[in-house]
Amino acid sequence: MQEKLILASKSPRRRYLLKQAGLDFVVIPSEIDESGFSCADPEDFVRDLAESKALDISKKYPESWVIGADTIVLIDGRVLGKPRNKREAREMLGRLSGKTHWVMTGYAVRCEKKSVSFCDVVKTEVLFKELSPEEIEWYIHTDEPFDKAGAYAIQGLGTFLVRRINGSYTNVVGLPVCEVIEFLIRHKVIGLSLDNRRDPSDDPS
Amino acid sequence: MQEKLILASKSPRRRYLLKQAGLDFVVIPSEIDESGFSCADPEDFVRDLAESKALDISKKYPESWVIGADTIVLIDGRVLGKPRNKREAREMLGRLSGKTHWVMTGYAVRCEKKSVSFCDVVKTEVLFKELSPEEIEWYIHTDEPFDKAGAYAIQGLGTFLVRRINGSYTNVVGLPVCEVIEFLIRHKVIGLSLDNRRDPSDDPS
Numbered sequence: 001m002q003e004k005l006i007l008a009s010k011s012p013r014r015r016y017l018l019k020q021a022g023l024d025f026v027v028i029p030s031e032i033d034e035s036g037f038s039c040a041d042p043e044d045f046v047r048d049l050a051e052s053k054a055l056d057i058s059k060k061y062p063e064s065w066v067i068g069a070d071t072i073v074l075i076d077g078r079v080l081g082k083p084r085n086k087r088e089a090r091e092m093l094g095r096l097s098g099k100t101h102w103v104m105t106g107y108a109v110r111c112e113k114k115s116v117s118f119c120d121v122v123k124t125e126v127l128f129k130e131l132s133p134e135e136i137e138w139y140i141h142t143d144e145p146f147d148k149a150g151a152y153a154i155q156g157l158g159t160f161l162v163r164r165i166n167g168s169y170t171n172v173v174g175l176p177v178c179e180v181i182e183f184l185i186r187h188k189v190i191g192l193s194l195d196n197r198r199d200p201s202d203d204p205s
Numbered sequence: 206m207q208e209k210l211i212l213a214s215k216s217p218r219r220r221y222l223l224k225q226a227g228l229d230f231v232v233i234p235s236e237i238d239e240s241g242f243s244c245a246d247p248e249d250f251v252r253d254l255a256e257s258k259a260l261d262i263s264k265k266y267p268e269s270w271v272i273g274a275d276t277i278v279l280i281d282g283r284v285l286g287k288p289r290n291k292r293e294a295r296e297m298l299g300r301l302s303g304k305t306h307w308v309m310t311g312y313a314v315r316c317e318k319k320s321v322s323f324c325d326v327v328k329t330e331v332l333f334k335e336l337s338p339e340e341i342e343w344y345i346h347t348d349e350p351f352d353k354a355g356a357y358a359i360q361g362l363g364t365f366l367v368r369r370i371n372g373s374y375t376n377v378v379g380l381p382v383c384e385v386i387e388f389l390i391r392h393k394v395i396g397l398s399l400d401n402r403r404d405p406s407d408d409p410s
Contacts, residue, residue, distance in 0.1 A: 138397040160386040181365040192343040
């Protein structure tokens with residue numbers, strides 16, 4: 001069976017975002033080895049990773065439209081990955097406390113059969129409130145920081161950490177939904193059928 | 206039974222936000238008549254309404270902490286309410302298309318017994334993408350616009366409408382969570398117990 005739209009990411013946050021937007025898709029995570037990508041330029045890094053994830057799955061499903069993405073957190077020119085232990089989580093949250101950082105998501109959309117390949121990077125500024133040591137310990141204790149870049153989830157318990165953002169909110173969660181949907185509509189991957197957007201194959205456009 | 210924390214709003218969005226932040230609370234909506242409030246100054250309007258909702262429930266539950274809130278959408282100095290029909294929804298979405306508007310939430314937290322009463326207004330700028338007539342019709346067709354100020358829900362299907370925001374995201378959903386939780390921690394209404402924040406009565410602080 002040929003899937004029309006594939007999310008090449010195992011992130012439950014990205015899946016949630018696309019579901020929230022009413023899209024019909026399947027999840028087939030890319031298994032590429034990320035260790036070979038250079039982190040020298042953060043923007044190139046997330047773009048290359050997003051592209052490689054989309055390409056990996058595109059090769060196996062050439063008729064499908066595939067979305068790949070990668071998100072990083074940047075502060076003072078330094079990339080914060082996923083904390084491996086409490087010490088790293090504590091260090092990251094302390095660094096983010098009371099300051100503005102950047103969240104960068106590279107996203108790629110491609111379809112082999114149609115020879116369409118697109119890639120871009122969206123950046124959002126995020127301002128954290130000042131965190132007390134007790135707040136940091138409490139948040140670490142919830143276990144939420146451990147599989148998140150920068151040690152927090154804006155859409156989870158970590159919502160209390162974020163005072164304001166400047167840019168795309170969904171980009172901070174893991175995928176710039178406005179931009180992705182705009183692209184999919186432009187290429188008629190999803191339609192605006194008044195019957196049911198969830199089944200784009202029904203769309204006469 | 207005396208509830209510790211009460212949300213005096215029937216909005217499912219506000220309930221969702223507080224649950225997402227891990228709070229333990231009950232919902233007892235205020236039934237005040239909103240028609241008597243002057244809309245001459247939008248900031249005063251949401252502040253007064255939030256305060257009146259909190260006061261209404263506070264009088265009935267004087268030992269509880271009560272949260273009241275009201276949210277409006279403002280563009281070109283005009284307040285957009287909830288659309289009553291397709292024509293109004295179409296008109297509002299057309300007005301918001303491709304432009305920046307403001308979302309203002311007034312929130313009040315009070316406890317009669319402790320003589321604490323606080324009220325503030327948080328403002329967020331929201332930029333919509335350019336909407337095609339087809340996109341507007343599709344969105345209206347989903348029925349999502351009809352019980353929402355400004356005819357959209359940023360946390361629903363309407364996520365595709367919003368290109369960027371400047372300010373608090375949760376404020377656009379209906380309650381500035383970072384500010385509310387900061388207040389509740391400062392007044393020891395909720396604690397940072399490492400056992401369980403969801404049961405603040407267990408907190409020794």
